[in-house]
Amino acid sequence: xxxxxxxxxxxxxxxxxxxxxxxxxxxxxxxxxxxxxxxxxxxxxxxxxxxxxxxxxxxxxxxxxxxxxxxxxxxxxxxxxxxxxxxxxxxxxxxxxxxxxxxxxxxxxxxxxxxxxxxxxxxxxxxxxxxxxxxxxxxxxxxxxxxxxxxxxxxxxxxxxxxxxxxxxxxxxxxxxxxxxxxxxxxxxxxxxxxxxxxxxxxxxxxxxxxxxxxxxxxxxxxxxxxxxxxxxxxxxxxxxxxxxxxxxxxxxxxxxxxxxxxxxxxxxxxxxxxxxxxxxxxxxxxxxxxxxxxxxxxxxxxxxxxxxxxxxxxxxxxxxxxxxxxxxxxxxxxxxxxxxxxxxxxxxxxxxxxxx
Numbered sequence: 621x622x623x624x625x626x627x628x629x630x631x632x633x634x635x636x637x638x639x640x641x642x643x644x645x646x647x648x649x650x651x652x653x654x655x656x657x658x659x660x661x662x663x664x665x666x667x668x669x670x671x672x673x674x675x676x677x678x679x680x681x682x683x684x685x686x687x688x689x690x691x692x693x694x695x696x697x698x699x700x701x702x703x704x705x706x707x708x709x710x711x712x713x714x715x716x717x718x719x720x721x722x723x724x725x726x727x728x729x730x731x732x733x734x735x736x737x738x739x740x741x742x743x744x745x746x747x748x749x750x751x752x753x754x755x756x757x758x759x760x761x762x763x764x765x766x767x768x769x770x771x772x773x774x775x776x777x778x779x780x781x782x783x784x785x786x787x788x789x790x791x792x793x794x795x796x797x798x799x800x801x802x803x804x805x806x807x808x809x810x811x812x813x814x815x816x817x818x819x820x821x822x823x824x825x826x827x828x829x830x831x832x833x834x835x836x837x838x839x840x841x842x843x844x845x846x847x848x849x850x851x852x853x854x855x856x857x858x859x860x861x862x863x864x865x866x867x868x869x870x871x872x873x874x875x876x877x878x879x880x881x882x883x884x885x886x887x888x889x890x891x892x893x894x895x896x897x898x899x900x901x902x903x904x905x906x907x908x909x910x911x912x913x914x915x916x917x918x919x920x921x922x923x924x925x926x927x928x929x930x931x932x933x934x935x936x937x938x939x940x941x942x943x944x945x946x947x948x949x950x951x952x953x954x955x956x957x958x959x960x961x962x963x964x965x966x967x968x969x970x971x972x973x974x975x976x977x
Contacts, residue, residue, distance in 0.1 A: 640819045642812075659804055663797035671796040673908055678803035679864040681904035682810045684888040685897065686857020689814060691886075692894035693823070694850035695830030696745055698757040701885045703764035704855045706877025708734040708862030710768065710775045713783040713872050723786045723867055727806075731859035737764075738855020739848055746844040761879055768874035780873035783866035799868055806864055810857065815897050817853070826850055830895075887944055891951050893958025902959040907944075914943055 633639045643649040663671060687701045712730035715721045721729065741760035745753055768775045775781055786793045786802050793799045817823045825846045828836040837843055866872040884907060892903020939946075955962060 642815055642819075656804075656808060660801070663800050668796045671800050673912070675796065675799060675803045675868060676908050677901075677904050678807040679861045679868065680885075680888070680908065681807060681861075681901045682864070683858045683861030684885055684892070684904045685811060685814050685900040686854040686861070687885050688889040688892075688894065688896070688900040689817070689826070689857070690850050690854035692889055692896065692899075693818065693830060694826040694847065695833075696742075696749070696847060696850055697754045698742075698851070698854065699754055699879070699882050699886075700741065700757040700759075700761035700764065701854070701858055702877050702879065702881030702883075703761045704734050704738050704858035705862040705865070705881065705885075706768060706872075706874065707737055707764060708859030709783065709866030709872045709877075710781060710862075711859065712863035713781040713866050714774050716784060717781065723784055724788055727786075727860060727863040727867070730863040731856045734859025734862070735852045735856040738858070739852045742848055742851025742855075745847040745851060758879075761882055765874065765878065768877065775872070775874060778874075780871055781866075783870055783872050785870065786867050803864060803868070806860065810860060811897060811901065814857075818897065822846070822849065827895075884944065887948050889958075890948055891958055893960030896958065896960035898963075899958050899960030902963070906959065910943060910947065914939075 643652065662674065666674070683701065683705050687698060690696050690698055708730045711733045712723070712726040715726040715729055715733075716723050741757065741763075744756040748756065769777065771777070786799070791798075793802050818826070825836070825841050826849075828839065828841055829843060829846050829850075833843055888903035888907045889900055890903070891906050892901065893899025951958065
């Protein structure tokens with residue numbers, strides 16, 4: 621079992637390249653390739669409902685990884701990630717509607733536009749941190765929300781903006797089955813890039829800034845540069861996720877990019893695990909599936925003889941609304957390191973099985 625799930629005992633790393641490898645064993649590499657190949661068959665196996673959930677996981681997971689790079693890896697804070705996500709959606713639609721740029725190229729361009737906006741709003745990070753930085757990013761959330769409502773030339777104002785589907789060589793990805801491949805390609809690409817970023821000199825500088833900024837500065841790391849760069853990378857991810865979201869729905873409206881969305885992104889990385897690439901994806905899957913599971917539980921209990929009362933159904937409805945906050949509190953109390961840490965414990969258990977330690 622140990623040779624399948626983890627690096628076997630006695631397999632020591634003797635170089636920096638081996639120490640920084642993404643896949644610890646060839647088995648994990650083959651499993652990752654097999655998983656991606658299996659996901660490519662999902663449109664032939666799953667119905668539209670599950671494909672919709674999978675596409676949600678893809679574009680939200682990309683944005684959540686960006687926030688995890690900022691919060692989990694660099695130690696900064698942002699309460700405006702939902703607004704950056706919305707800016708990416710509007711930017712991609714604006715680039716196509718105003719300049720006729722193909723949607724396939726609008727998505728990365730929207731990411732770069734969002735990166736610039738994120739670095740502008742993240743510029744206070746060069747001088748402030750902690751609670752003061754949180755308030756500065758909260759201001760960015762409300763400034764961008766007001767911008768979405770007033771900038772008719774960019775967002776369409778209260779009417780919103782149309783976001784045409786992705787098209788490649790004349791083929792339009794209009795339904796869930798075809799858009800699944802766009803979402804999967806973007807998810808795999810952005811997560812591989814994020815994983816590789818953490819293995820580079822810049823990624824290690826992010827971690828050094830997070831762990832002890834004075835020590836990092838003494839080692840020669842430019843704190844201002846890397847704090848700004850982390851905001852830029854985080855916003856780039858948010859812009860890519862937002863652009864995918866807009867072109868999947870076909871329409872972008874300002875009502876969806878409120879402070880609640882920013883809190884949901886924070887919940888994803890807290891539940892998944894701060895400072896973990898796979899934790900961002902695990903937290904996103906959890907947060908996407910949570911409302912669906914609660915909806916199913918409420919439906920089952922409401923069908924019982926004692927569950928049809930108004931007081932009971934109202935109570936469950938309130939509990940469903942409070943579930944996000946409740947889940948965050950429970951995870952902070954019982955599993956502060958998130959699902960990624962729990963998954964690591966499960967792997968360690970099987971590595972040493974049947975011994976307890």
